Amino acid sequence: xxxxxxxxxxxxxxxxxxxxxxxxxxxxxxxxxxxxxxxxxxxxxxxxxxxxxxxxxxxxxxxxxxxxxxxxxxxxxxxxxxxxxxxxxxxxxxxxxxxxxxxxxxxxxxxxxxxxxxxxxxxxxxxxxxxxxxxxxxxxxxxxxxxxxxxxxxxxxxxxxxxxxxxxxxxxxxxxxxxxxxxxxxxxxxxxxxxxxxxxxxxxxxxxxxxxxxxxxxxxxxxxxxxxxxxxxxxxxxxxxxxxxxxxxxxxxxxxxxxxxxxxxxxxxxxxxxxxxxxxxxxxxxxxxxxxxxxxxxxxxxxxxxxxxxxxxxxxxxxxxxxxxxxxxxxxxxxxxxxxxxxxxxxxxxx
Amino acid sequence: xxxxxxxxxxxxxxxxxxxxxxxxxxxxxxxxxxxxxxxxxxxxxxxxxxxxxxxxxxxxxxxxxxxxxxxxxxxxxxxxxxxxxxxxxxxxxxxxxxxxxxxxxxxxxxxxxxxxxxxxxxxxxxxxxxxxxxxxxxxxxxxxxxxxxxxxxxxxxxxxxxxxxxxxxxxxxxxxxxxxxxxxxxxxxxxxxxxxxxxxxxxxxxxxxxxxxxxxxxxxxxxxxxxxxxxxxxxxxxxxxxxxxxxxxxxxxxxxxxxxxxxxxxxxxxxxxxxxxxxxxxxxxxxxxxxxxxxxxxxxxxxxxxxxxxxxxxxxxxxxxxxxxxxxxxxxxxxxxxxxxxxxxxxxxxxxxxxxxxxxxxxxxxxxxxxxxxxxxxxxxxxxxxxxxxxxxx
Numbered sequence: 088x089x090x091x092x093x094x095x096x097x098x099x100x101x102x103x104x105x106x107x108x109x110x111x112x113x114x115x116x117x118x119x120x121x122x123x124x125x126x127x128x129x130x131x132x133x134x135x136x137x138x139x140x141x142x143x144x145x146x147x148x149x150x151x152x153x154x155x156x157x158x159x160x161x162x163x164x165x166x167x168x169x170x171x172x173x174x175x176x177x178x179x180x181x182x183x184x185x186x187x188x189x190x191x192x193x194x195x196x197x198x199x200x201x202x203x204x205x206x207x208x209x210x211x212x213x214x215x216x217x218x219x220x221x222x223x224x225x226x227x228x229x230x231x232x233x234x235x236x237x238x239x240x241x242x243x244x245x246x247x248x249x250x251x252x253x254x255x256x257x258x259x260x261x262x263x264x265x266x267x268x269x270x271x272x273x274x275x276x277x278x279x280x281x282x283x284x285x286x287x288x289x290x291x292x293x294x295x296x297x298x299x300x301x302x303x304x305x306x307x308x309x310x311x312x313x314x315x316x317x318x319x320x321x322x323x324x325x326x327x328x329x330x331x332x333x334x335x336x337x338x339x340x341x342x343x344x345x346x347x348x349x350x351x352x353x354x355x356x357x358x359x360x361x362x363x364x365x366x367x368x369x370x371x372x373x374x375x376x377x378x379x380x381x382x383x384x385x386x387x388x389x390x391x392x393x394x395x396x397x398x399x400x401x402x403x404x405x406x407x408x409x410x411x412x413x414x415x416x417x418x419x420x421x422x423x424x425x426x427x428x429x430x431x432x433x434x435x436x437x438x
Numbered sequence: 439x440x441x442x443x444x445x446x447x448x449x450x451x452x453x454x455x456x457x458x459x460x461x462x463x464x465x466x467x468x469x470x471x472x473x474x475x476x477x478x479x480x481x482x483x484x485x486x487x488x489x490x491x492x493x494x495x496x497x498x499x500x501x502x503x504x505x506x507x508x509x510x511x512x513x514x515x516x517x518x519x520x521x522x523x524x525x526x527x528x529x530x531x532x533x534x535x536x537x538x539x540x541x542x543x544x545x546x547x548x549x550x551x552x553x554x555x556x557x558x559x560x561x562x563x564x565x566x567x568x569x570x571x572x573x574x575x576x577x578x579x580x581x582x583x584x585x586x587x588x589x590x591x592x593x594x595x596x597x598x599x600x601x602x603x604x605x606x607x608x609x610x611x612x613x614x615x616x617x618x619x620x621x622x623x624x625x626x627x628x629x630x631x632x633x634x635x636x637x638x639x640x641x642x643x644x645x646x647x648x649x650x651x652x653x654x655x656x657x658x659x660x661x662x663x664x665x666x667x668x669x670x671x672x673x674x675x676x677x678x679x680x681x682x683x684x685x686x687x688x689x690x691x692x693x694x695x696x697x698x699x700x701x702x703x704x705x706x707x708x709x710x711x712x713x714x715x716x717x718x719x720x721x722x723x724x725x726x727x728x729x730x731x732x733x734x735x736x737x738x739x740x741x742x743x744x745x746x747x748x749x750x751x752x753x754x755x756x757x758x759x760x761x762x763x764x765x766x767x768x769x770x771x772x773x774x775x776x777x778x779x780x781x782x783x784x785x786x787x788x789x790x791x792x793x794x795x796x797x798x799x800x801x802x803x804x805x806x807x808x809x810x811x812x813x814x815x816x817x818x819x820x821x822x823x824x825x826x827x828x829x830x831x832x
Contacts, residue, residue, distance in 0.1 A: 118647040178779050180488050219635055225573035226565045246559050247552020249491035250572050254635040258777060261488045262552050264481035270552045359637075376779070378638060387637040392569050394631050394650055398624075399574060405624060413616030 120393035124360050124385050125217040131236035131304040132277060133214060133363030134291065135311055138375065139199050139347055140298035140325060141207040143187055147290035147299055148174060151185035151211075154278050154289025158182055178210065181263035181273040185211040185290050190374050199347035199369035206368065208375035209299060211290070212259045212275035213355055213362035214238050215386065220251035220260055222388035228272075229260075232279070236304070236363050239276040247271070256359055256378055256387065287328055287335030294327065297341070302330030304363050311353045311365050321345045354379070360386035446530050446593065447816035449676055449808050458805060461798040468795020471788040472549065480552060483788045489781025490772075492550075494789050497771035499546030499796050501629055502764050504579065504622075507539020508661030509668065510586060511622040514615055516688070528684060530593055530813045531672065532665050537586040538800045544583060546796060547576075571631045578625035585621060588614045593811045626657035633770050641774035642712035643726050648702060649770065655699045656763040662692045663759035670753045672808070678817055682747055689746035692759065693737060700733045725773045729765035732758045 152159070152174065160176035160183050161169050169175055176183035188210060193203035200206075218238050220229040228244035229251055231237070240251075240260070247270060251260040263270040278288035286292070291301040300307065310330055317323055323345060328338040347369035354372050355362035359382055366372065372379040398404055475483040486493050509532035551557050559565050560576050567573055588607070595604035630653030633640055646652065666685055673680035707713055716726050736758035745751035772783070785793075808814050 178488070219637075222567075222569050223572060223632075223635055224567055225570045225576055226559045226562075227567040228559075228565075242553075243556070244559055244565055245553055246557050247554065248547075248550075248572065249552060250632070252488070252491035256637050256639065258489070258779065262491060264484075264486055264488075264552075265479065267477065267479040267482070268555075270479060381638045383637075387635050388569070390647070391571050391631050391635045394634070395569065395571050395574065395628075398627075405620060409616050409620050412619045413612050416615035416619070417612035 118390060118393065120397045121385070121389045122393045122396055124389055127216050127304060127361060127363075128234065128236040129305070130234050131214075131216075131363050132282070133236075133302070133304040133307055133365070134211075134277070134288070135300040135302070135307040135330075135365045135367070136209045137298050137300070137314065137325075138206055138208060138366065138368035138370065139345075139349065140296045140343070141187065141209065142296060142298075143189060143207045144295065145174070145187050146293040146295060147209065148176070148183070148186055150289035150293030151275075152183075152289075154281060154292075155184060157184065157273070179259060179261055181261045181265070181270075184261075184273055184275045185209065188376060190370055190376075192374075197347075201370050201374060204370070206370040206375065208366070208368070208377070209290070210257075210376070211364070212238060212277075213257055213364040214275075214277060215257075215360060215362050217360035217386035217388055219254045219256060219386060219388045222386070222392060223250045223254045225250070235277075235279070235282075237277045237279050238274075239279060240272040240274060242271040245272055254387075256382065282334065285334055291328060292335055297325045297327035297338075300326060300330055301328065301334065306330050307365055308353065308356070311367055314367055315349050315351060315353070317345045317349065319345050319348050357384040358382060360384070360389070445816055446596075446812040446814060448597070448810055448812055449678075449814055451809055453806055453809055458802060461802040464791070464798040465795050465802070468792045468798070471791045471795075474788060475549060475792075480550075483786065485783055485786040485789065487781055487783065489777035489779060490775075490783035492771065493783060494772070494785045494793055495546045495550040497768055498793050500543040500550075501771055502767050503539050503543040503546065503796070504629075505539075505626065505657055505660040505763055505767060506664050506760075507536040507543065508622055508626065508657045509533075509664040510536030510589065510618060510661075511626075512658055512661035512688075513665055514589070514618045516691075528665055528669060528681060530590070531668060531808070532661075533586060533590045534593075534804065534807060534813055535664060535668060535800075537583070537590055538803055540579060540583050540586060542796045542800055544579060546792075549792065571628050571635070575625045575628040575632065578621050578628070582617070582621040582625065585614050585617045589618050593813055597811045622657060623654060627651070627654040629653045629767075630770070633775075636775065639775060639777055640770065641715060641722055641776065642710055643707070643715050643722060644766075644770045644774040646706050646710070648706055652699070652703070652766070653770075655695060655702075656766055659692065659695055659699065659759050660763035662688055662695070663756040663763070666692075666752060666756035667760060670749060670756070672814060673749075676808070676814075678814065680749060681815070682749070685752055686747040689740050689752055689755070690743075692755070693740040693746075696733055696737050696740070696759065696762075700730070700737065703730075722769075722774055725765055725769050729762055729769060732762040732765065736762065 151157070159171065159174040160180060161171060161173070162175065162177060165175050176186050178188065179186055186209070188208050189205055190208065191205040192201060195203065195205045197204045198206065214237055216236070218229070218231055221231045221238060225248065226244045226246055228241045230239055230241060232239070247262060249262045251272065252262055260272050260274040262272055281288060287301055291299050300310070302310070307330060314323065321344070322342055324340045324342050326340045328335050349367055349369060350371065354366035354368070354377060355364055358379065366377065368375060471483055480486055484493055513529050513532040548554055548557060560573070589611070591607055592604050595607060627650045630649035630651070634645070634647070634649050636645065638645070666688060669681055669685055672678060707716070716723055736755045739745055739751045739755040739758065
């Protein structure tokens with residue numbers, strides 16, 4: 088199993104930086120010009136990832152690669168010990184649109200414990216309710232599906248400016264820099280090509296424990312809320328595959344005793360304007376590498392678009408300004424032009 | 439009025455100098471990197487990564503390069519709108535520098551675009567995303583490059599003695615002057631809005647709701663400083679008198695804009711409680727302090743009225759203002775940007791060579807054009823350097 092060692096260490100030791108970041112958490116509302124946040128789409132689709140169920144087998148990573156035809160990822164510093172079969176991605180990339188990372192602390196004795204424990208986290212596109220990437224794309228190449236809310240990229244429109252890569256608060260879209268001339272944006276699109284064939288997303292179909300669950304966002308939210316009231320020692324029947332059993336093969340649920348207490352928060356409910364993929368965990372979300380505590384409950388796009396809207400709505404303000412400026416310039420240029428003409432007459436007369 | 443300013447005239451002289459050849463060598467090296475970039479891709483020629491999708495080609499060549507091109511903006515404001523032509527000796531040189539700065543910034547974007555072959559998509563109205571700050575910025579820059587060409591065109595018409603064309607152009611010039619005052623304010627401020635989207639990924643030392651305003655301010659401060667810097671450099675390098683009375687009047691405006699900028703930053707950083715990060719050490723803190731000290735230094739140099747009419751303090755102040763603006767923008771786009779997960783970025787030799795190549799094109803282009811076109815004010819009316827003299831030397 089691949090575990091991103093350096094990353095855990097950083098999370099374990101970056102307490103100082105995290106504390107500083109928490110101090111300057113954005114107040115709400117961030118600014119007066121902010122536009123209203125986008126609402127959730129009623130028929131939106133998404134995932135529920137339950138970190139306490141995840142055993143870190145990475146079947147979902149392999150499933151994603153197969154479903155999306157992406158190659159195995161081996162970093163240059165891994166080549167000496169990895170001959171080429173073992174997929175050892177350290178994070179999201181153009182080759183890896185879904186990855187399991189691990190948190191470890193101290194002696195790593197107990198799963199889902201912050202101190203001297205370990206935990207897993209699945210990183211992929213969370214399909215924001217109010218996505219920055221869709222807001223910032225100049226050529227409408229990032230699209231949020233009107234019905235499902237799935238955020239996908241249209242390479243035929245994309246100019247490769249990579250503002251979405253730069254701007255995404257979750258670090259999701261990746262541009263294939265290695266490609267000579269065929270580079271494009273790669274990101275999780277919730278296997279919309281498979282959903283169209285009534286098949287589950289690659290990561291969901293392969294998940295043996297139901298840690299990654301597919302469903303309508305509304306249903307997933309209810310399922311998450313049901314789990315939050317569970318206490319250690321309770322037994323819960325965890326569904327697998329599609330929460331409602333409509334998409335994909337019929338996968339039986341399984342009973343499991345709750346070992347670690349869930350944190351009383353559904354990650355993705357409100358963070359950064361909300362997402363369509365939720366995370367449940369027993370270990371604090373920022374420890375798992377998710378933006379938490381230092382981010383607002385609205386999309387940053389509400390701030391940039393608010394400013395943009397204020398200045399350029401209907402291009403009224405720029406037009407008024409232009410007319411005023413041109414009138415001023417016209418007034419002063421009449422005198423100026425007469426001088427120029429007189430002077431150039433003198434110059435050419437002298438030659 | 440005619441006595442208040444000298445008419446522009448070509449400087450004349452040799453074009454092929456050892457320095458010019460040196461610039462050409464840099465351009466050649468950059469050209470080789472460009473072949474590498476377009477044949478083998480961005481990954482092969484740059485140190486860009488999944489964490490750092492934008493490197494120095496965007497932050498320096500575009501974001502800072504166009505700020506260096508804001509001389510045209512500030513001189514247009516002063517000359518045409520408030521001062522009725524008093525600043526026109528500086529006008530053409532500033533417009534030419536702006537044209538270079540913007541055209542080369544645009545070229546850098548084309549080099550940086552991953553899917554450059556569909557770059558024209560940004561000009562297709564049915565693909566426009568009106569919510570995108572970058573769309574406004576990109577379209578506005580493209581229009582402004584055309585506006586700058588019109589603004590600069592009288593020099594070319596004069597050179598080729600197209601007197602009627604020039605007169606016709608001058609009659610509608612007020613439209614381009616208006617656009618030349620407005621458009622840079624739009625896209626320069628939007629460059630600040632672009633990084634507001636970064637949210638927590640941009641250090642609180644720079645992340646602010648006022649980024650839009652700060653980028654507008656630095657467009658003006660850098661624009662002013664470039665005019666000042668360039669006038670003095672042209673004066674010393676091309677052995678010409680320096681337009682001190684004009685420069686010192688500009689210096690007074692510079693001072694107050696810098697004071698407003700630093701005051702706003704100070705209040706903002708205090709309100710967002712970001713000061714601890716300034717003392718956290720590391721490259722971010724260092725870059726923050728150099729940026730701030732440069733601003734304070736420029737203010738200190740410009741505060742005494744006597745300093746504003748002397749070449750040395752004025753030159754130093756303009757260098758400090760350029761340093762401040764350069765670092766402020768670099769900090770906002772690159773140094774203060776932290777994508778996490780252990781990504782790091784330092785430009786590749788290829789990236790640096792392309793950036794140097796772009797600067798070389800700028801400098802070489804300036805040197806060629808001031809010699810051939812009536813850009814700089816003639817040195818005294820008794821000693822004209824008319825276009826005919828340059829033409830005869832060929």
